[in-house]
Every structure is written in structure tokens, then in C-alpha cells.
Amino acid sequence: MLELQHIKKSYDGVTILQNIDLEIQDGEIVSILGPSGCGKTTLLNLILGITDVDEGHIFFDEEDITAVPMEKRGFNIVFQDYALFPNLNVYQNITYGLRNKPDISTKEEVDELIRLLGLEEHLKKKIEQLSGGQKQRVALARTMVMKPKILLLDEPLSALDGVIKESIKEKIKQIARDYHLTTIIVTHDPEEALTLSDKVLIINEGKISQFGTPEEIIAKPKNKFVKDFILNQLEIKRNNIFTLFQNDIRRNLQVVNV
Amino acid sequence: MKRKEREIKIIYVYVLLVFAGFLAIPIIQLLLQSFRGDGAVGLSNYVEIISERGFLQALGNSVVVSLSAAVIATVLAFFLAYTIHYTNVNKKFKKLIRLLAVLPMLLPTITYGFAIIYSFGKQGLLTRLFGRQLFEIYGFWGLLFGYVIYTLPISFLLIFNTMGFIDKKFMVVSRVMGDKPFATFMQTVIRPLLGTLAASMVQCFFLSFTDYGIPASVGGKYEVVATVLYNEMLGSVPDFGRGAVVAMMMLIPSIISITLLHYLEKYNVRYNKISDVEIKKNYARDGVCSVVSVLILAVMLSIFAVIFVVPLVEEWPYRTNFTMEHVEAVLEDGSLFGVYKNSLFVAVCTSLLGLVTTYGAALATARSQLGQKWKGVIESIALITNTIPGMVIGIAFMLVFSGTSLQNTFLLIIVCNVVHFFSTPYLMMKNTLSKLNLSWETTAALMGDSWAKTIFRIVTPNMIPTILEVFSYYFVNAMVTVSAVIFIAGARTMVITTKIKELQYYTKFNEVFVLSLLILVTNLIVKGVLGFVINRKSKKAKKEKK
Numbered sequence: 001m002l003e004l005q006h007i008k009k010s011y012d013g014v015t016i017l018q019n020i021d022l023e024i025q026d027g028e029i030v031s032i033l034g035p036s037g038c039g040k041t042t043l044l045n046l047i048l049g050i051t052d053v054d055e056g057h058i059f060f061d062e063e064d065i066t067a068v069p070m071e072k073r074g075f076n077i078v079f080q081d082y083a084l085f086p087n088l089n090v091y092q093n094i095t096y097g098l099r100n101k102p103d104i105s106t107k108e109e110v111d112e113l114i115r116l117l118g119l120e121e122h123l124k125k126k127i128e129q130l131s132g133g134q135k136q137r138v139a140l141a142r143t144m145v146m147k148p149k150i151l152l153l154d155e156p157l158s159a160l161d162g163v164i165k166e167s168i169k170e171k172i173k174q175i176a177r178d179y180h181l182t183t184i185i186v187t188h189d190p191e192e193a194l195t196l197s198d199k200v201l202i203i204n205e206g207k208i209s210q211f212g213t214p215e216e217i218i219a220k221p222k223n224k225f226v227k228d229f230i231l232n233q234l235e236i237k238r239n240n241i242f243t244l245f246q247n248d249i250r251r252n253l254q255v256v257n258v
Numbered sequence: 259m260k261r262k263e264r265e266i267k268i269i270y271v272y273v274l275l276v277f278a279g280f281l282a283i284p285i286i287q288l289l290l291q292s293f294r295g296d297g298a299v300g301l302s303n304y305v306e307i308i309s310e311r312g313f314l315q316a317l318g319n320s321v322v323v324s325l326s327a328a329v330i331a332t333v334l335a336f337f338l339a340y341t342i343h344y345t346n347v348n349k350k351f352k353k354l355i356r357l358l359a360v361l362p363m364l365l366p367t368i369t370y371g372f373a374i375i376y377s378f379g380k381q382g383l384l385t386r387l388f389g390r391q392l393f394e395i396y397g398f399w400g401l402l403f404g405y406v407i408y409t410l411p412i413s414f415l416l417i418f419n420t421m422g423f424i425d426k427k428f429m430v431v432s433r434v435m436g437d438k439p440f441a442t443f444m445q446t447v448i449r450p451l452l453g454t455l456a457a458s459m460v461q462c463f464f465l466s467f468t469d470y471g472i473p474a475s476v477g478g479k480y481e482v483v484a485t486v487l488y489n490e491m492l493g494s495v496p497d498f499g500r501g502a503v504v505a506m507m508m509l510i511p512s513i514i515s516i517t518l519l520h521y522l523e524k525y526n527v528r529y530n531k532i533s534d535v536e537i538k539k540n541y542a543r544d545g546v547c548s549v550v551s552v553l554i555l556a557v558m559l560s561i562f563a564v565i566f567v568v569p570l571v572e573e574w575p576y577r578t579n580f581t582m583e584h585v586e587a588v589l590e591d592g593s594l595f596g597v598y599k600n601s602l603f604v605a606v607c608t609s610l611l612g613l614v615t616t617y618g619a620a621l622a623t624a625r626s627q628l629g630q631k632w633k634g635v636i637e638s639i640a641l642i643t644n645t646i647p648g649m650v651i652g653i654a655f656m657l658v659f660s661g662t663s664l665q666n667t668f669l670l671i672i673v674c675n676v677v678h679f680f681s682t683p684y685l686m687m688k689n690t691l692s693k694l695n696l697s698w699e700t701t702a703a704l705m706g707d708s709w710a711k712t713i714f715r716i717v718t719p720n721m722i723p724t725i726l727e728v729f730s731y732y733f734v735n736a737m738v739t740v741s742a743v744i745f746i747a748g749a750r751t752m753v754i755t756t757k758i759k760e761l762q763y764y765t766k767f768n769e770v771f772v773l774s775l776l777i778l779v780t781n782l783i784v785k786g787v788l789g790f791v792i793n794r795k796s797k798k799a800k801k802e803k804k
Contacts (some may be wrong), residue, residue, distance in 0.1 A: 050700060076704050083697035087719035100706030146705060 371475020
């Protein structure tokens with residue numbers, strides 16, 4: 001279980017985050033959702049350990065890890081731009097961590113990951129030859145080889161287009177389920193957050209706006225921000241799609257009538 | 259939890275120590291020296307120098323001839339760059355212009371001077387061709403000619419690069435909006451180039467003003483600041499106090515130039531996107547541009563022709579049969595060939611040490627979490643090394659290291675070169691490093707890498723083209739530089755350029771040209787081989803992206 005208590009963070013006198021209290025259960029997929037500049041990436045960095053907190057504590061499995069350096073926390077991240085190493089091929093990227101910790105994953109486990117993410121045919125390829133979705137899967141595999149205690153994903157879908165997006169979503173869900181892995185995802189897209197995760201953490205102006213399951217958020221928006229920013233956006237999307245399909249339905253009806 | 263970055267702090271301290279010991283201390287010593295005269299401390303040296311007619315005359319001469327050279331070089335360079343970017347002349351011809359325009363960079367400036375003497379002098383190659391001497395080579399015209407050749411490549415590169423970043427779609431916009439051709443030209447070519455054109459003039463002025471090689475050979479009785487400085491320090495009656503003052507005076511225009519360059523950066527027009535459009539058909543424009551380009555390059559090449567002709571004939575200008583005897587003589591002469599080996603050694607060591615220093619400094623500024631103030635120190639160092647003329651560094655080194663165990667060592671020459679040429683390769687490194695994905699170090703650290711491992715396994719392999727470019731920059735410059743090393747090369751650490759200066763006294767011009775040829779060939783090989791590798795690497799990367 002990951003627990004954040006009274007977290008505060010500011011840069012150069014500007015408060016980015018304050019009063020962050022949060023509990024994330026093992027194996028949960030949690031999305032951190034909010035507009036740009038709300039502090040969600042900072043929160044991710046605090047959990048990962050790139051940045052120090054100003055006030056408050058972070059616990060993992062009852063242990064205070066506030067002062068534990070990034071490398072020792074055992075969490076891992078896939079960055080938005082994947083940060084794959086272009087001088088190494090796909091397989092070398094995936095197994096990069098094994099050069100430092102040869103025993104962390106067995107050959108079978110690595111092969112299983114490669115199979116799960118559908119990368120068998122790309123192993124010898126250079127990074128530049130891959131599409132966005134393939135890069136994302138390689139980055140996921142590379143991170144999973146390290147057997148992270150928590151998997152952090154920074155905007156994992158924002159660089160991908162339509163159909164690929166849905167398939168990566170499925171992969172992320174599958175990994176979290178199969179490995180019983182706590183997964184924290186940063187995103188600015190409400191649809192992504194609400195369809196991908198068990199719980200959604202909505203942040204606005206450095207504070208928690210609402211934390212709950214997608215159903216709770218849709219049914220009981222806690223405040224005006226959640227209503228205006230989150231729900232309104234989804235409503236517009238729904239109406240747009242509905243209009244599109246309505247025409248389709250009408251045409252179908254006409255065909256039947258004739 | 260921030261990474262501790264112990265390694266980067268060690269590198270940072272190393273960089274700082276190098277520049278404290280080999281830049282700050284010598285320059286401060288030089289400044290102090292300039293106040294020391296006749297047993298007293300004060301402004302007496304300054305008063306003495308400034309009240310002398312000779313010095314003021316030299317200063318005026320320097321300004322006039324450098325300014326003229328700067329304007330001419332920029333105009334000519336613009337023509338060459340324009341022909342490449344804005345005309346429909348043959349692609350192969352464009353490639354040839356690009357290649358030839360930068361050729362002078364591969365030779366020491368002192369060679370240009372001798373080449374001018376042997377082309378336009380009384381017995382010169384071109385004088386014989388034309389049947390009469392075209393102009394008086396010693397003095398203003400010789401200097402002007404030399405400076406223009408010297409600065410043309412630098413100006414060309416500046417303008418050529420900026421032109422590449424101009425969005426040519428604006429030409430179409432201007433035309434469909436009903437602009438007349440001249441208005442289009444001013445609005446879409448000249449206007450976005452204004453900053454660069456001014457910067458080019460400033461840069462050319464600075465280079466001409468501080469060069470020693472050209473006045474050393476064709477200056478004649480036309481005194482410039484560089485020759486005054488040389489005579490004060492190494493002339494028949496050396497006076498270090500006065501020399502230090504002249505060095506300080508040389509620093510002033512340099513500082514003004516660099517300040518101007520920084521100011522001019524604001525005038526650079528930035529386009530969001532660079533698009534290429536088909537250039538309008540215009541045979542008149544293409545014709546004029548080709549002819550002018552050919553003329554510029556032909557004059558330049560005709561001067562360099564003598565470097566090939568003179569040493570390869572029996573006895574210029576009397577017996578003009580082809581012979582290899584002069585070349586062979588140099589190669590067999592242990593002392594001359596030894597000098598060539600010294601130069602090679604210095605150039606390779608300069609490149610390696612320069613590589614380590616610039617790479618380290620750039621890592622500290624581009625990829626560490628050091629505070630802005632600490633990074634600012636390195637940025638200032640880069641700026642200062644860009645400002646200080648080679649002659650000033652050389653003289654400062656001479657004052658500080660004479661009598662120490664470093665005097666007359668290769669190490670001193672190598673460090674001097676590394677410091678002197680630090681600015682450009684450092685910026686090249688920093689640019690590339692800051693473009694590489696900034697999450698690599700974090701990602702690799704999460705996979706158990708130490709920082710050093712990440713640098714060797716991930717960052718360095720992705721830096722190869724830039725590393726090679728920096729190597730070649732340092733190598734070529736170390737081969738051709740004369741202004742600083744002339745003050746610190748000893749009898750046993752003689753490099754080619756200082757040897758050429760010595761050979762001038764004994765009027766051994768065959769040897770001068772053979773040695774120049776050696777420099778040219780060596781630089782061509784190094785640039786050629788490295789350029790080939792760099793090209794292949796970046797082409798490969800581009801292909802894969804498609």
C-alpha cells in the first residue's frame with residue numbers, strides 16, 4: 001500500500017502541491033487527472049523520488065520512504081517520450097536492466113513479457129524503426145523486466161492515435177491484473193482516466209479535488225471544477241458521438257422502411 | 259531525492275581549475291604587468307603608449323583595414339551563400355562552392371601572406387600572367403587581401419547557415435501579395451539576414467584585428483596593432499610592460515565585438531518551420547550569380563595555386579620545370595619533418611584534451627542539476643575564451659610560465675590551444691547534449707546504472723557525430739594557429755606555423771610552402787575522413803527515421 005501524508009511541494013516560493021493525503025491499495029490502477037500546470041507531474045516525481053518533498057511523508061508498505069533515494073525505492077517509470085536508448089536495439093533496450101541486475105528476471109520471464117506485449121518480431125529492430133505504439137510497448141517491457149513495486153506511467157497514451165490507444169490501454173490493464181501491480185498513471189484526458197483506472201485522483205491548483213472510482217465521479221461530482229472540467233468535457237464528447245451515430249441509425253431505419 | 263552527482267562535481271572542479279590556472283591567472287598577471295613600469299606601479303605605460311604617434315597610427319591602420327576586410331568579406335560571402343540557397347544553378351556547382359569557400363580555413367594565415375607575395379609580388383605568378391604588378395602587396399592592399407581570404411570562410415558559414423533556417427515559403431507569400439522582386443528580396447532575404455550580416459562583419463573585424471599571421475608576412479611598413487604587439491614582446495628591444503599595455507588595448511575591440519555579437523542575436527529572425535519551395539526560374543539571376551561566384555573562387559584559388567606551384571618547380575621564377583626535390587628535401591630534413599611530427603602530436607593531443615574538457619563542461623551545464631549560478635560560470639568561461647585573442651593568451655602564458663617547469667613544453671601549447679578554442683566546440687557539445695532525451699539518466703538509474711555507466715553506455719554512443727566534429731575542429735585549429743603559440747613554442751617544441759615564421763627570416767620559401775602543403779594535406783585527410791564518417795552516421799539516422 002502506498003500512502004501519502006500531508007505532502008507539500010513548492011518551487012521558488014510558488015506552491016505546486018499542498019495537503020495531499022492519499023492511499024493507494026496494492027494492485028490498483030490509479031489515474032492522476034488534471035489540467036496542465038495542476039501539479040500532477042510533480043506528484044508523480046515525488047512518488048518516484050526524482051524530487052524531494054518539502055513537507056509530509058510517503059509510506060510504502062508501512063515503511064517511511066520519504067528519504068529513500070529514487071534507485072532504492074524500487075518503483076519504475078515509463079516517460080511520456082519513452083526515453084528509449086537509440087544506440088541499442090529493441091532487445092538490448094528491454095534487457096538493459098539485466099546488465100546491472102542479472103538475476104532480477106529470468107529468461108522465461110523476459111520472453112513472457114515480450115510475448116505478452118507482442119514484440120517478438122521487432123526484437124532486432126532499431127528504435128527509430130518503431131511506431132509510437134511499438135515504442136510504448138518496448139518501454140513498458142523494459143520497465144517490467146525490473147519488476148517494479150509500483151509502475152508509474154507519464155501520459156502513456158497522449159502520443160498515440162485512436163486504435164493504438166485502445167490496444168495499449170488493454171495491455172496496461174492486463175499487466176496490472178496479471179502481475180497484481182500497483183499502477184499510477186498521469187493524464188490530462190478524462191476519458192482516458194475514467195475508462196482505464198480503478199480509481200481517479202482529480203487535482204486542481206495543487207489540491208485534491210476528488211478521489212474516487214469512475215462511477216462515483218460520474219454520479220457524485222464533488223465540486224464545480226469536477227462538474228465543469230471533467231464531466232462537461234465527457235458530455236460534449238458523448239453528444240458528438242451520439243449525433244454521429246444517430247445519423248447512422250436513422251439511415252439504417254430508412255433502409256429498413258424502404 | 260536528488261541524485262548526488264559526485265562525478266559531475268569532480269568534472270566541474272576540473273574544468274574550473276583548468277580555466278583558473280590557464281586563463282584567469284595569466285590574464286590577471288598580464289593586467290598587473292601593464293601597470294608595472296620603471297620600478298613604479300601606475301598608468302605610466304598606458305600614458306606612454308597612448309601618447310605615441312606610432313601606436314595610434316597602428317591602431318587607426320588596424321581599424322581601417324579590418325573594417326574594410328569585414329565589409330568586403332561579408333558581401334562576397336553573401337554572394338556565395340545566395341548562389342547556393344536562392345538560385346537554380348547546377349547542384350554539383352553548388353557543392354563545389356561550399357567546398358572551396360571554406361578551403362582557406364585549412365591553412366595557417368601566415369601562409370596566405372606568402373601566397374599573396376608569390377602571386378601578386380614583383381616575380382609573382384599572377385604578375386607574370388598579367389604582365390604587370392596589379393597592386394602594391396606590402397601594406398594596406400596586401401593586408402586587406404589576406405584578411406578577406408582569411409575571414410571569407412567564416413562569414414560564408416555564418417550566412418550559409420542562417421539562410422538555411424529562413425522559411426522560403428515567405429517568398430511565395432510576398433509574391434502573391436503583389437510585391438515587386440526587389441521588395442521581395444529585401445523582405446524575405448535581406449531582412450531575416452540583417453542580424454547575421456552584422457554579426458558576420460563584427461566577427462570578421464575581430465578576426466582581422468587580432469590576427470598576426472597576415473601582417474607578419476605582408477604587413478611591410480604598414481604597422482598594425484598585432485605587429486606592434488609582437489615587436490614589443492619579441493622584437494629587438496622587448497618591453498613586457500609596454501607589450502602588456504598593447505595586449506590590453508587589443509582586448510578592448512575584442513570585448514566590444516563580442517558584446518555587439520550578443521546584442522545582435524536579438525535581431526535574428528526565428529521561423530517556426532523551415533519549408534523549401536521551388537525557386538523561381540530566372541536565368542539572368544542564375545547567370546550573374548554563377549559568374550560572380552566563379553570569379554570570387556577563381557581569385558582565391560589562383561592565390562593558393564602558388565602553394566602548389568612554387569615548391570614543385572626547380573627554382574621559382576627562373577627555372578620552372580617540375581621537380582619533387584624540395585618536397586623530398588623537407589621530408590628528409592630531420593629538423594623540418596620533426597616539426598611536422600610535433601604539429602601532429604600537438605594537434606592530436608589538443609583534440610583529445612579539448613574533447614574531454616568541452617564534453618565535461620557541457621555535461622555539467624546541459625545534463626546536471628547544478629545550480630544556475632554554477633552553470634553560469636562555465637557559460638562565462640565560454641564567452642571569455644571567445645573574446646580573448648590568441649596573441650593575448652600567448653603573451654599572458656609567456657609572462658606567467660616563463661621560468662616554470664611548464665616553459666617550452668608541449669603540454670603548455672596543448673593547454674593553450676584547448677583554452678583558446680574552447681568556445682565553439684563547447685557550444686556544439688552543449689547543443690547536442692541538451693537535445694538528447696533528458697529522461698535517459700533517470701531511466702537508466704532506475705535500471706541500476708551509475709551515472710558514469712549511463713554516460714558511457716547511452717549518452718556517448720549517441721554523441722559520436724558531435725564528438726568527431728569537435729575533434730576535427732580542435733585538430734584543424736591546432737594545426738593552423740600561429741598567434742598564441744608563437745609566444746610559447748620553444749626550440750624543441752617548434753610546430754609548423756612557428757617554424758614558418760622562422761624560415762621567413764632565412765627567406766626559405768620553398769620550405770615554407772612545402773610545410774604549408776603538409777598542413778593542408780593533413781587537414782584535408784582528417785576533415786575528409788571524419789566528415790565521411792559523420793555524414794554516414796547522420797544519413798543512416800535520417801534514413802531510419804523515415
